[in-house]
Amino acid sequence: MKKRRPPSAFGYFLTGVVCLLLAVLMAFGAGKVIGPVVLLLLGVPSALLALRAPTFAVSYGPAGVRYVGLFGSRFHPWSDVREVRVAVLTGAIYSSDVPELVLTSGTTDQLLMLGGQSWGRIRNRRVARLVTDLEAARTAAS
Structure with missing residues (x-):
């Protein structure tokens, strides 16, 4: 079985990690009401991208x-x-x-x-x- 990975997978991984870190930083600075919304809207897709990109x-x-x-x-x-x-x-x-x-x-x-x-x-x-x-x-x- 041959396997090919796209060269862009590493770039997708880095993008996901950076966006996830930004979402966490923004959520801590946003307050109790806006913080969870920021994590939901930006953090969850970023985590999905960071976890799936290597595969x-x-x-x-x-x-x-x-x-x-x-x-x-x-x-x-x-x-x-x-x-x-x-x-x-x-x-x-x-x-x-x-x-x-x-x-x-x-x-x-x-x-x-x-x-x-x-x-x-x-x-x-x-x-x-x-x-x-x-x-x-x-x-x-x-």
Whole structure:
């Protein structure tokens, strides 16, 4: 079973830790009424990000592909995956390349935490290599 982690996972972890520390400092300085609200609105999402970021990954092998993202993990056996491709999520300033699984049911599953930025017609090579590896593993398993 091969495992790939996004290089941005460390950055997400640091962001979560810094925001959690800021939320705790703001909560202690805000008072008895506003403090718990600050912890709830800023501290809980920051703690979730700090705890989940080190586990962001995609694992793939002969059985299928397992994706671990921010809100949980998913497993798809290769028999349920028809194709692996690069999806382009467009934005106002730049676009983002994301690995996308096209399932036999006709739905898609985007592996969002493994995405990477791209500029116009220039594609993210890391995402393209990951999609190529996933597609090779899928064809080898079938």
